Every structure is written in structure tokens, then in C-alpha cells.
Amino acid sequence: MVDRIEKNFFALNCPYEDAEAVIFGAPFDGTTSFRPGTRFGPSAMRNESIGLESFSPYQDKDLEDAPICDSGDLDLPFGDAEQALDLIEQETTRILDDGKLPIMLGGEHLVSLGAFRAVAKKYPDVVVLHFDAHCDLREDYIGAKLSHACVLRRIHDIVGDGRIYQFGIRSGTKEEFEFAKTHTKMERFRADNFDEVLALLRLSEKPVPVYLTVDLDVLDPREFPGTGTPEAGGLSFEDLRICLMQLKDINLVGLDFVELSPPYDASGCSTALALKILRETLIMKYGK
Amino acid sequence: MVDRIEKNFFALNCPYEDAEAVIFGAPFDGTTSFRPGTRFGPSAMRNESIGLESFSPYQDKDLEDAPICDSGDLDLPFGDAEQALDLIEQETTRILDDGKLPIMLGGEHLVSLGAFRAVAKKYPDVVVLHFDAHCDLREDYIGAKLSHACVLRRIHDIVGDGRIYQFGIRSGTKEEFEFAKTHTKMERFRADNFDEVLALLRLSEKPVPVYLTVDLDVLDPREFPGTGTPEAGGLSFEDLRICLMQLKDINLVGLDFVELSPPYDASGCSTALALKILRETLIMKYGK
Amino acid sequence: MVDRIEKNFFALNCPYEDAEAVIFGAPFDGTTSFRPGTRFGPSAMRNESIGLESFSPYQDKDLEDAPICDSGDLDLPFGDAEQALDLIEQETTRILDDGKLPIMLGGEHLVSLGAFRAVAKKYPDVVVLHFDAHCDLREDYIGAKLSHACVLRRIHDIVGDGRIYQFGIRSGTKEEFEFAKTHTKMERFRADNFDEVLALLRLSEKPVPVYLTVDLDVLDPREFPGTGTPEAGGLSFEDLRICLMQLKDINLVGLDFVELSPPYDASGCSTALALKILRETLIMKYGK
């Protein structure tokens, strides 16, 4: 039979059973208040991953034959955020129960809550590393508690004070920045303290379970215009790449990359950059 | 003071108090399952209305000084369809209570349910004239009962059998078309029987209250590409215009035009056409 | 030397001296009030003409070796309409003085005034055939007498009553339509009387000199979305093509095609259609 064009991320074809990590898409943007479009993120990334090499010149390693399964995109209902979060939590729980690492691609940032609920049940002492341009710490948004603008606040509801580390933040209400002062550890604009935070985590006797959530709008819009609410003055690709490379010996128990909105970047550069961030992260953990 | 650029539809500047009709936008697309964007419909129409003359060469009348108020766009929460419908119902009720005609611009088709609930409370014997490419008669859509794909079914829940007339329908599930056979009066593909239906309504001794809901995707995509789910084989602008012109002596108690999605028509033709349909309808009722 | 890609319209390479007709672009849109872009019309048409055959299956004739010169695009100053018109008039006069037919491509409709001034000096008894969606009969537009919205009024200033025939008109102010009733011969919406008008012109003993000005927005936006002010309900390509084919024995002394705005039609269909209209017109006169 004549060869077909691959449909999986980076042509990964490890079966679920044999996989150590599982990628899935969560194409939901039902609470996006400004410009929707992140629902198209996972499929755009999958389509475009054909154009990207599986080899990393940064790490001199390759993704070929990595024990990672591309598990497709969840079929999520628009207009019902709670049900969407339930389905995401179910899927994440299944992956965790099978002893694998869940890697979720958004979708709007609210989807992180679904995955995190599953992770926090299994790892109650989990710590959150959060890259974002926005605080996402509102108590509610026009009355709704389940909103992309509240997602870290909901996560704080679960983990409490001092367990959330925020980087690159440069937008929010006065109240959100006030809240952060006493309840989270926030670094504005930059991620210069990321190494320090990791050093702290490494001090623990037994490995601290860590959930990583990357709202890709933490990147400067000049490199990543394809997002709903672009905020000038962000991290560079290189900044973010270097941070993520420090996670090699960290006990990652779940991670997500969210808020890529392909319709707002016709050049495809944002999708390509998101893929490169994903590839480098995967190779760091599983490359050969 | 130097003149400013008008911000209202067609530069209408009648105060609410003096108005006989009130236009308002309902920029909500939270349940849109395929391609969002109708949330941008009302503001695009308002912006572009500068480019359209207030005079109709079809009717030889003008919209200048018409007793119509542009009341702005409602601030609706995404991700909470029920609350959005409540707010729309409140606003429509206010307009009806003040003895004025509500004219709503969507937004996705679900918004019609909010306005219709208010109308049906005041006019329990209301009849619905429905232009659309899609049946919109599903019992639910991926579990959700409040969805653009269910809006006419929800309206049927209120008015019951034989009170809904559907025109131009050319897409739906087998079940929806089955449902229509016994519960609504549906004309597929065309609106050739529109005159007959109106003739029937005119037979009534006292004027039948009529709610008109126009999903603009009833138009052929060649004329109206700016919509989320384009369906070839639809009505022409001229077909729709002629139908609407028959409503002059009909007792309209509420109307809406929905599903314009400006991001999908960069040429602006769809927005311009929607405006022209709106202008002709307004002039038919209020032109001089 | 290796072949180069042609830069002229339809690869026409007849030198000016030997030409019977001369095409030139007038890339000016300085008075466009709504959405500019027609300045890009002539260059877009020239670039895209590579994709169009020089043979007409309608007329079974070819444009190859036709005595037509592509004379390039005038360098016109933006922000100074009078000077732009002067330059266009100069160029048209030169072509007329050399005994050739001027064929101008806009640009906004105001450019027609420059070419017409030259034509009217040589042919004081000239008659105007005008295809357009808009009346273009305003006395002034926000104070300016030189505006695309006034161009036919300015031409009327020159030729007086009864010498302008308008077709396809479907937009304008009440005053413009009033003016037309006594000063021009206008057919609204359609061009059904075009044949009759030509029949009338043919009655004259000596051939009546005719200037043809085609605002391409006379076409329905479904076929021609690439224009600044799209007006639904217009002529089809076939309608316009058939009209133009009647001009074979008419004494054309100047013609223009204006208001193509390529930025508003990314598909390129509008540019392709404008080229086809131009090709058929050229072949009608000069094809073999």
C-alpha cells in the first residue's frame, strides 16, 4: 500500500499501552470573552507538525520511537464549561491511573482546571508552575466562576496559599495583583527567578510533584501573535525554552500548553513556535 | 464643535422615549459548535452602516428621522447560555412593556430564544416565521438543550404544533426533518409558499401577532459567505427582500436577524448585505 | 537570453506608435470615503493577466498581435484630486491627438472625469454610457465637488441634460434620484434597456461618439466582492458581457473600467472577472 501522510503529532505512533506519556487535545474556548479561536489549536498543531523535524539541534536528540502516544482530541461541548471540565478530568484520571504522564494542548486556559483536578486528587501536595501574561486570579468574570480569567484562582481554591508560582505576568486587575501578593508567588514581566524556584523544589527530600501550565501568551506577541489577548512585553522563545530545559530532573506529573489561537496568525509562525516548545519539552524527557 | 462620525445604525438618533422600534445587539456565540464569530456581528454592522445610504431606491423612501432607537449591544456572559438568555429576555420585555417593537441583531441563533420568551409571554398566540438553512429542531446537541442547533425546538416547546413556519431549510439530521413533518410547516430549499402563508394569516379576524426570525445563512453563501456554517443552494438577496416586503401589513411583534459572522467574510459583502436587508425592513415599516 | 515573465496586459507588446488603442492605469483613490484600495487595481490586473488565456470562446477570436499598447500606470499624487485629474486629462489628450482609443483602468470613479474632459473637448457631442451601482450625481460630498460620489454630476456639468445613460443603479440619496429624473436617463437595478438605447444611437446619421464608463460595482457582489462599497442586487457577469458585446458597431471614443479594489477580494476572483470583461471588450474591437 502506498504511504499515507501521517496524522499524529510528529508522526508518533507508540500505542497507548506502551506509552509513558499521552498527548491529547482539549479544543474548548467556550468562555473566551474577547476573541475566540483556541478551539482550533490542537488540530492546527497536529497538521503543522509535519513541517517540523523530530531532531533537536539544541539537545542533539531525536523524538523518533519515543514512548509517547498521540491520543487525539476530546469531543467537548461548547456552552457548558462544567461538563467540558468533567470530561477533561475523566481523561486525565484515566491516563494517571494507567501510570502515564498527561500532556494536554488547549484550548483556552480554563481547560487546565479539568486536568489539574485529576492531578491534585492523585498528588495532593502538587505544586503549580504557571507561565502567563495574565494573572487569571479573578474570583469571577461577569458572574461566572468558570472562566479562563479565573482558572488560577480555582486552582488556588484547591491547593491553597504558597503553592502556585507565576511567571511573566503583565496584565490583570488591581484586585488580582493584590491577591497575588499574599496568596501566590508571582514574578511580573520576566521569569528570572525560575531557577531559584526550581532550586527550592529540589531541596525537598522526596521529589515534589509539579504541574506545569503554560499559557503561551506569556510569550511576546512579536513571536507569538496567534493568541486572543496579545500583551506586548513578554518572554522570548529562548527565555521560555531555557526555563523548560531546567525541568529535566523535576517530578512533572502533568503539563499543558494552552491559548494558541491559529486564526489570529495566518503566517503559521505561532503554531510552529508552539510545536517547537512542545518538541523540545518532549525530547528533554523522552528523546534519544 | 467639529462634527463627529456617527456611531449609531444609519445615524439614527431618535431617543428611546420617542421611538416606536428599538434595535439592540446580542453579541453572543457561546454555543457555536463549529466556527465562532457571530459575536462580532452587531458591532460590524453598526460600523459599516456608515457606508450605506438611508434612501431605498426599491421603495422610494428614506430612513431619515425614523422613530427608531439604536440602543447599543447587550453585555452578555460567554460560557453561560442561560444567563445570556435571561438578560436578552429582560431587555426585550422592557421594550415590549414600553409599547415598542424589539429588533434584535445576533449573535448566534440561540439568542432568538431569549427575545422570543418575552414576546410569547405578551403574545401567547404568536406565530413564528423562520428563515434558515438549518432545521434547528434538535432535542439536544451533545447533551445541551440550549444550543443554536435546538433553538426552534425550544420555541416549539413554547408554542406547540403548527405555529412555526420554516423557509429555505436545506440541512439537518434525519430526525429533525421527521420532526418537522408533524410539528412545523417547513418548506425545503425555497420560500415559494411565503405569500400563501401570509395570506392565511391575513384571514384571521384580528391581526395575528408574528415573530420573524431570520438566520441569515438562509441566503446562498455566494451572496452571504460570512456565516459559520455555509450551505450552498440557498435563497438570493432578491428572494429574501421580496418576502420581507410582503410583511408591511402583518402584525410584527418582534424580529431578529442572526448568524452574521464578519470574520468569515473579509470583503465585507455579507455585512453590507445584512445591513441592506435591515434597512429595507426598517423603511418598509417606518420610511418616509 | 532566457525568456522573461511578461509584464504587460495579456502579453500585449504592440509599440505605442503602431497601436490603435492604448491602455493605461490611473491608480488613484484619494477621495474614497469608505474603504480605500482601488489604487491597487491596475497593477493587480496586470499581474494576474498572466493567468488568463488570450482566446475568447465566446467570440472565437484571439487577442494575439492585437494593435493595442499597454502604456503603464500614471504616477498620480494622492491628496490632490485636481492635479491628478489634470495629469489624466493630459495623457488622454495625447492619446486622442495621436488618433488612438484611450482605455483607462481605475482607480476610483473620479478618474473618469479626467479622461472625459479630454474626450469632451475633442468630441463635444459625446454621449455617456454609465454602468454603476451608485448614482454618483451628488452636487458635492462633505463639501468637496471632486469626489467619486460626484463624478457623473461633474460630467453632467459638461454635457448637460439627456446625454447620460445610467444602468444598474441601486444606491444613492433621495436628491440624486430626483436629479436623475429630469437630467439623465437612468435604469434602476438592471440594464434591460441597453439595447434600446443603442438602437436610438444608431438612428443618427453620423456615428454618435460614445464614452463608456463602467464602475465595476455595477456587478453583484457575489461575483465581484472586490470593491469598496458592495451593493447586493446587481448585474451578473453575463448581463454585463452581453451588453458590452452590443457595442461592436458603436463609435467608442473612450472607455474606462473603474473601482476594482483587490485588497477586498483575497480570492482574486474580482480581478479575474475584471480582466475577462476587459479581454472580451478588446477582442470585440480588435480580436482575430
Added chain:
Amino acid sequence: MVDRIEKNFFALNCPYEDAEAVIFGAPFDGTTSFRPGTRFGPSAMRNESIGLESFSPYQDKDLEDAPICDSGDLDLPFGDAEQALDLIEQETTRILDDGKLPIMLGGEHLVSLGAFRAVAKKYPDVVVLHFDAHCDLREDYIGAKLSHACVLRRIHDIVGDGRIYQFGIRSGTKEEFEFAKTHTKMERFRADNFDEVLALLRLSEKPVPVYLTVDLDVLDPREFPGTGTPEAGGLSFEDLRICLMQLKDINLVGLDFVELSPPYDASGCSTALALKILRETLIMKYGK
């Protein structure tokens, strides 16, 4: 496990073994001379097929559980037309050998040659029904014999005179139209004689094997702008749909739909229309 979003056409999930028909994509546009992009046709159609119902209100039948397999997209080399055609021929041969109907989605029109070579080997007396805006009858194109502009000429090389029926043709060189006069049966502009041709085919004692190749640019650009070389004056969706519906009792042995170029229609209407044509054709043959 949580439901995933379907990846196949119309959610078809019949295995290859049980299928009576097999759809595959041929994403190749390596010889496209003007504006490339048809390589994106098959994947765009597959992605967008989520938005289309599987039920046809025209035929009152559904595609659910139809014995049709979506076999994915071939991995074809750009810059080597001969090798691409070989791979397409191999795949088509496999499908034919397995007693199934091959249904190919382009890609540029040249891909039809690959499929047709396989079909003609199995059915030497095959007749070709060809819808197109262009003759595609050139002996060569800038020296190349394998070009989209030559594909019907290459097919003529195989089947000889009188076996190719062409409809909707409205563009080509003088030589191509000359060639058609003696070697093919061509109807210009329209497909009014399609019924007659089928009537003729039905006269044969044993069913004539028929290959159907539809260059979607046969449609008018107002309905189908998403193609590389738009030609005004074409068939409507309804024209084409009605033609195809006549094929119910015809012995189709292979078919293709080519030349959808999604990048040139950002509205998605062209892709949606192509899907609707495909759906109606599939339901005609396999719907229930």
C-alpha cells in the same frame, strides 16, 4: 474513554475490507502554474466535514453506516510529477483489484491521470465525463507533457477520439478548442446536453464503464472562489448537483473531484460546497 473528535470524512468508519467504495486524497499541486494550494484540498475537506450533516434533504437519505472507507491521503513527492502519478496509479489499481470503487480527491487536475491509467487498464472501453472550466487539452505546457493543462489530452492519448465528453468549458487556447472539435465532444459554458449524453450511454447493451472527473472550477467563482484559476460564467451548484444525480444507474468505475484550493477561500464556502457535492454523490450511490 472520553469521545474523540472524528478524523474521517463524515465520520465514515467502515473498514477497508468491508467497503464498496474507497475515498483517498491526492494532495499534489506540483505543476500548478499560477497559484498553488490544491495540495491542501483533501485535508481541508476532511477537517470541515465535521460541520456537515450526513443526511441529504434532497434525497431523503443518510450516509450513516455507508460501506465507504476513508483511506487517508497519499504521501506524494513534489517536483516529480511522474512518480506522483505512479503512486496514484498503484493505489487506484489496488482498490480496483479489490473490487471497490476508487473516489479520489485532488490536488490539481493532473492527478486524474494517475487514477485514470489504472481504470483504463481494467476497463479499456471506458468513457470519460469531464466537468471543467478549462479544456486541459494542450499537447504540452511550457515543454512539459505532464501538466494540469494537458491532463485531458493525455487521457485522450489513452482512449482516443469520441470517448471524452466535456461540459462547462469556457477557457483555453485557440488550438485546444480546435482539437476538441474533432477529437472530443465538448459543450461550452453549460451542461445542458448532459442528459442526452447519458441517454446515449444507456443505449448500450452492456453497461458502459464511465470515469467521472470533476474539476470543481467548472462552478462559477461566485459559488466556488477557492480555486487557482477562477473563470466567471460557470455552472451553479444546483446545475452540477442535478447532473450528478443522473448518474444513479450509470456504471461508474472511478471518479474524482479536483482543484479545490482552500487558501483562496478564507470563508470556507468552497470547501463546504465541495463536501456537499461529495456527500450527495456518495448518498446517491450508498445512502439509506
Added chain:
Amino acid sequence: MVDRIEKNFFALNCPYEDAEAVIFGAPFDGTTSFRPGTRFGPSAMRNESIGLESFSPYQDKDLEDAPICDSGDLDLPFGDAEQALDLIEQETTRILDDGKLPIMLGGEHLVSLGAFRAVAKKYPDVVVLHFDAHCDLREDYIGAKLSHACVLRRIHDIVGDGRIYQFGIRSGTKEEFEFAKTHTKMERFRADNFDEVLALLRLSEKPVPVYLTVDLDVLDPREFPGTGTPEAGGLSFEDLRICLMQLKDINLVGLDFVELSPPYDASGCSTALALKILRETLIMKYGK
């Protein structure tokens, strides 16, 4: 009454009477020689300002309840630069006469001349701080003295030598750079001397009145692609932000931000960045 979506910049709702500063749009691009579109700048900024927080994490202050009035967009005639400038001058004079600070949003750079004329009448000793990629020092542009390419030259006509400070300049004719050597203080490419210039101004006994004009194309196109004539090698958002923050104690008597052209940045990043620059400037002066 149900809440409406705000229409003013940053939801500012201070009445004109109570305002200390007045924002108005000058949507004019009539002399733009290359790619028009800045006429859409003010309305795009107003629409998008919904997506931006009113709080600045840079300054830890908020714009809420600031004494700033959004006064709408002037209705300016295209094709008549002199009249447009007159209207802008009238409006600026009114604001100055009422003791308020005029803040103008372009539009092309020529609009600055209108505002500056009013300012220079009230403050004859005004000094100009000019950020731009281009010199804008031509004596005329294709014969026209009123052109975006001449605006600083016209301002020089008013203030004379040594009163104009230019930053970030990286494009112009040989003559313009020659002119700058003796008549203005120009820093090429960068704004490293901005502090020094301000220090100089602070030396004066009584506060020097300063007019600030920011052509946003001074920014690097990688951050600000939405402009007519992008010039690589410009300032970063952070560079410009830091400069503007130095103006806190400077006697600003007028300011403008011009040359945002939304049609050239579909991602919306340029508009968002312009808004952020505006917000920071407003908060610097009026934030709490």
C-alpha cells in the same frame, strides 16, 4: 436596563466639562502614498480597548475614574488635506481654550500638523519631541506640501531651527538627512539620548511647553507590523515605554499617536500595543 458594552476608550466616562484631558480620533489618510488604512486606526483602538485592563502592573496604578474624556472621531473629508487640517485645528483649539490637554489618535502623520498649529498659537515657544522611523522632512512630496512625508518640515516652518528633537529615525532621502543636520536634533535608529534631551528641558526656569508626536512606525515591525511603511530595525515596545515614562514631570501641552493601520495586522497585536502605549501614558499622567 441590561448593561451595554462600553463604546469609549477604556470605558472612560468622564464628561467633557470635568475632564483634564480629551482624546479624539483623526481618521484621515488622504495623502498616504503607499498603503492606506490608518483611517481605521481610532475606531479599531476604541473597539479593542475592551480587551485591555485599566490597571498598569508597571506603575501599580489604575485608569478608573480618570478625568479623561473620549470625545469621539472627527468627521474629516478625504481628498482635501487643507480642510481636514482646519477641522483638526479647530477642535484642538477648543480643547486648549477650555484648559484641557488634547490627545489625538491618527490617522496618518499629516494630522499632527492640524493639532500642532493650534498648540503653537497658544504656546509659541513649544518644543517638539518626535518619534518616527521616517524623517518626514521633505519640502514637498510629488509637488504637494501637505503630505505625511512633509509634516515635520511644515512644523519646522512654524517653530524654526533647534526646536524639534527626532528619535528612532531610519529612513529618508539624502536631502532630508542633510536638512536634519542643521535644522533639527536627530538621533538615528535609537532613542538613547532621550533622557539627556529631557534633562536639558528641565534646566529651563519656567517649564518648557512640549508637544509629543509619536509615529508608531518608530517601533520595530516585528512588534508593530500594522503600519503602512514598515521599517525593520526600530525601537522595542519597552524602549518606547521607558522613554514615555520619563515625561511625568514634563509640561506636555499636546500629544498624538499616529500611523496605526489595522488592516495590515490581522492579528490585532499592533492595535493592542498602541492601546498599551496609550494606557501607560494616560496612567502616568492621571492614574491612581
Added chain:
Amino acid sequence: MVDRIEKNFFALNCPYEDAEAVIFGAPFDGTTSFRPGTRFGPSAMRNESIGLESFSPYQDKDLEDAPICDSGDLDLPFGDAEQALDLIEQETTRILDDGKLPIMLGGEHLVSLGAFRAVAKKYPDVVVLHFDAHCDLREDYIGAKLSHACVLRRIHDIVGDGRIYQFGIRSGTKEEFEFAKTHTKMERFRADNFDEVLALLRLSEKPVPVYLTVDLDVLDPREFPGTGTPEAGGLSFEDLRICLMQLKDINLVGLDFVELSPPYDASGCSTALALKILRETLIMKYGK
């Protein structure tokens, strides 16, 4: 005669005979595997060069009256890479034989092979300076030896080991990076050693002939999104500009700039940047 808009690069009008350097376009993208569009590079650059000044503020020199001829764009066949390369080689040979410097604008990177073949025949000891994001060192790509992904490997076939210097490389297969280790001199990610390499070349007694090939995707996509395969983490405009400025005393015998794909950057910034790079290079050699 009224002035025409210039059609040549930077309005260069030196005749071929008098020119010291000759620019020509090679609009070919027939082997592009991912996203085609570089075929539109040369014409986009030519059109947009109107918007760029001929004066360089970096070098304080002008391009006016420079001895450079714009020789137009070659007419190259798509789908036949070998023939396209032959034509490019012919043209380059002609230019070299006439004692002039060939400057080619792509098109995809494969076109460099055609020009280089001609150069290597005349200068067998030529050294290659190669800027690129990609290695381009594959032995073949899906079986094809003539592919954009193999072009430097084909050049290596001609010149052998140690004669190719690569800069900015950040993407490729494991095999390509392996190959580079022993056969070329490659600097990953940056071009920090460019000066050193030039210093080495300057050591030679007689000037080393140098061919410069710049794949513009070496630039970071934030500055240059208009390319088929964007790779984050590249050189800045300023990095590349400074490198090229070092070439003043180098014996350049041929150069090319390739892989600009205008359809992927609607803002035009990429085209503008490519032009600026070209302008600075030309002025470095021929400015006054």
C-alpha cells in the same frame, strides 16, 4: 508624456550593457514540500520597492544611478526542477560571461543550485557562505535529489569538503547534522563566527571567490514571518545586516536571497525587510 510608476527595483534604470551587477528573479517553488508561495517573492519585492527610500542612513550613501540592471523574472516551468535549474544556469552564465555580478532573488532555495553551477564553472575554487535556518544537506527528499532540502548537499557534491560555511542553522535531521560535522563548517543558531571566517578568507594571497546564499528564513520569524517553514530562534535583521556589511572587500562572484513567501505575511513586513537587506547589500557595493 505623463510620468509612469516605475516597475524596476528601486527605480534602477541602468541598461544591461552598462551594468556591473544584474538582478534577476527566479520565481520557482516546484519542490516546496510544505507551504508553497516563494514563486511570488520576486514580483512582490519589485512592487513594494516603490515604498523604500534609495538612501541608506546606515551607510550614508544612495543607490541612485548605481550601475545595476534589473533584468526581470525568468519564466520557469513548474513540475520540472531540472529544466528550471538549466535555465537559471544559462542566465547566470550569460551574466558572468559578460563580466557582471549575478544577483538572484528566489523562489525556493533549490534555485541557488542553478546559479551556483554557473559560478562554479567559472570559479572552481569558489567558497560558499550560507545563511539558513535549515541544513539543506539531505542526500534526497522522498526520493528526489533535486529538492530545496538538498540544495547545499548538491553544492557540496560540486565543491567538496570544507568549502561551505553555514550560519544560523537550527533545524535538520540527525543525519544532516552528522554530515555537517565532517563535511561543512557549521555554526548553529548564531553567526558569531562570521567575522572569523572572513578573516580567514582574507588571509589568502589572491582574493578567494565567494558565493553568498541567504535563505531568508535564517531570520527570526518574529521579524520575517513570510516564509514557508518558520523556525523560532533565528538571527535578527541587525545581526544579518552587520554580517553582510563585512563583505565590502570580499570577492563576491555571485549571490542570492531566497525563500521569501509573501502570501504568508499579509502585513508586507517580510517583503519590506528583504528589500532593505537587498538595498543595504547593493549600496555597500555600488552606493554613492
